[in-house]
Amino acid sequence: MVPRLRLLGTGTPTPLLYRAGASFLIECGDDRLLFDCGPGAVRRLLEVGVAPTEVTHLFLTHLHYDHCNDYPYLVLTRWDQGAGRIPDLAVYGPRGVARMTRLLFDETGVWGPDLEGRTQHGSSQAIYQRRGGVLPRQRPQPLVTEVQDGASVPGTNWQVTVAETRHCQPHLHSVAYRLNAAGGSVVYSGDTAPTSRLTELAQGADVLLHMCHFINGEEVDPRMTAACSGHLDAARTAQEAGVRTLVLVHLTEQVLAPGLRERMCAEAAAVFDGTIVVGEDRLAVPISPASPAPAR
Numbered sequence: 001m002v003p004r005l006r007l008l009g010t011g012t013p014t015p016l017l018y019r020a021g022a023s024f025l026i027e028c029g030d031d032r033l034l035f036d037c038g039p040g041a042v043r044r045l046l047e048v049g050v051a052p053t054e055v056t057h058l059f060l061t062h063l064h065y066d067h068c069n070d071y072p073y074l075v076l077t078r079w080d081q082g083a084g085r086i087p088d089l090a091v092y093g094p095r096g097v098a099r100m101t102r103l104l105f106d107e108t109g110v111w112g113p114d115l116e117g118r119t120q121h122g123s124s125q126a127i128y129q130r131r132g133g134v135l136p137r138q139r140p141q142p143l144v145t146e147v148q149d150g151a152s153v154p155g156t157n158w159q160v161t162v163a164e165t166r167h168c169q170p171h172l173h174s175v176a177y178r179l180n181a182a183g184g185s186v187v188y189s190g191d192t193a194p195t196s197r198l199t200e201l202a203q204g205a206d207v208l209l210h211m212c213h214f215i216n217g218e219e220v221d222p223r224m225t226a227a228c229s230g231h232l233d234a235a236r237t238a239q240e241a242g243v244r245t246l247v248l249v250h251l252t253e254q255v256l257a258p259g260l261r262e263r264m265c266a267e268a269a270a271v272f273d274g275t276i277v278v279g280e281d282r283l284a285v286p287i288s289p290a291s292p293a294p295a296r
């Protein structure tokens with residue numbers, strides 16, 4: 001079965017109406033896997049016809065807010081609408097995800113009073129029971145697994161592997177993911193400077209979603225190039241890894257400048273032989289040549 005890929009959020013920390021924070025949806029059989037959950041991701045899910053309750057797995061690349069701000073919103077709305085009838089969300093991410101989850105959802109956490117009210121107050125219990133829930137109401141308990149370089153997560157008909165990337169260490173840990181399924185493979189770089197681990201992870205992949213935060217060659221602070229990638233970095237990694245399609249994501253408003261997008265693609269195409277896609281929110285990207293477009 002060919003997995004289906006939908007770009008939900010292709011933006012950066014800069015708030016833009018047309019680019020939500022980083023988030024990508026892969027539908028694989030009955031599973032709906034979300035990679036990152038930046039600001040606006042949940043609304044984008046609704047826009048492409050997927051309810052938060054349908055999301056089964058979340059993979060976070062790192063804990064910068066442009067990649068995980070909608071994590072609590074996804075967990076809470078999924079829990080609330082799911083009314084005890086769906087499993088808790090399976091969450092994977094680098095070190096720090098368990099702490100964040102605790103600080104959000106534990107009794108003394110950020111959402112402690114809300115969760116106490118929704119599990120204990122009669123008005124919330126009435127809504128919960130009307131949705132099919134059975135008392136006593138349990139709190140959300142995301143099933144968190146912290147992953148590191150070399151880890152492998154087996155699914156029913158897919159497998160996700162993990163490589164460490166180069167971003168904001170030692171302050172934040174960051175990883176990239178590769179999803180393999182019988183019908184194709186997708187790699188998502190997260191945020192990273194060029195690194196051999198990502199090139200290795202992406203070997204022969206059908207699709208590489210790669211950060212493109214700036215235009216290489218223009219004046220870029222070396223502190224930035226040590227942690228992030230530009231269009232030529234992405235193209236070189238795609239070429240060295242031999243991927244079929246490169247999707248540029250994590251794009252700033254710079255891409256709107258007249259002619260910039262064309263120049264970016266032309267320069268990347270001089271380095272990378274495959275197909276280049278400039279990411280846009282809600283865009284469905286075929287994973288293999290025979291891949292059907294998502295029905296929605």
Ligand SMILES: [Zn+2]
Nearest residue numbers: 012064066191
């Ligand atoms: Zn970012």
